Amino acid sequence: MNSSLLMLWGVWDNIYQRCTRLRYIEKGANIFRVVPLRYRGETLVTTDHKRIHNGDLILKIHIHNYYFATLCKGVKDDLKLALLLRRHIMQSLPKLAHYLETLENKEDIKGIVGTTMLHKGVQPLGFSISDVPMNWFFRYKRWYLRLLLRIIHPDGKRRVQAWNHEMPLKRVYMSKETLLARYGSGNQTTGDTN
Template sequence: MNAGILSLWGVWDTVYQRCTRLQYVDKGKNIFRIVLLRYRGEVLTTSDGRQIHPGDLIIKLHIHNYHLATMFQGIKNDTRMVLLLRRHVLESLPQLAAYVASLPQSEQIKGIVGTTMLYKGAEQLGFTVSEVPLTIFFRYKRWYLKLMIRLIHPDGHKRLHHHQNLALTRVYMSKEELLKRYLPEGSGIGLS
């Protein structure tokens, strides 16, 4: 990615973060940013059989795209990019679990929910994966995420041309599954 575009994106990302309720899990170190909100959508059943209903308190999970772009700068090999992303997700999930467990509203949180095109391997990490409805919002989000792929990936334009039907998916996990899998032992924070 062009250094000038990356610099402009950094400025935009700072403005965007300040104008939204996005919170850093650990700025500069964790690949996730989150928003605590009430879930709107169809009932979701997680891999451990729990349900997230409309109105339930959730953590909306966002991959920090600018952070991802800076990590990928100069990398041209797809396999290396995938391995780097996977490593950062695996390093970030225990911090996310500790962050969620430490929130004052932790008892009420039902799960974590995100929307992404980067869902391969998510089920092995404990997420349930499902398609999103084709609403105007999700069509816009799909367009936006395709733009991110064009910007982040060195061959983004070619990649999108060869994979025109990239699926936008919802990935989600119950809070209990997140804490069971990723809460660091000895953290002093128990499951609710």
């Protein structure tokens, strides 16, 4: 990515951060930003058979795209990009679990939910995947994420065109119980990212 473009994006990201309720898990060291809110959508059934209903309190997770773009600078190989993203998600999940454990209202939170086109390979990490309704909001979000991919990926324009039908927007989610069991402080393997 062009250094000037990355710098401008950094300025925009700071403004965006101040204008939203997104919270850093660990600024500059965690790929997730989160916001607690009420879930809106169809009932989600997680891998451990928990249910997240419309109106339930969740942690909405967002990949910190600007931070990831800084990590990807100079990486041109698709496989290396995918492995880099997976590694940082694996490193970030234990800290996300710790963050949830420290919240005063943690008992009320049902799970974590995000929306992404980068959903391949997340199921072994404990996530479930489902389709999203392609209403105006999700159409806009898909357009925005495709724009980010064009910016982040060194061959982004060609990739977006080639993956047009292979990159549906999906909802990824995990129950609080699975997150804490797999990545929480009670799990002795939380530091193992291999």
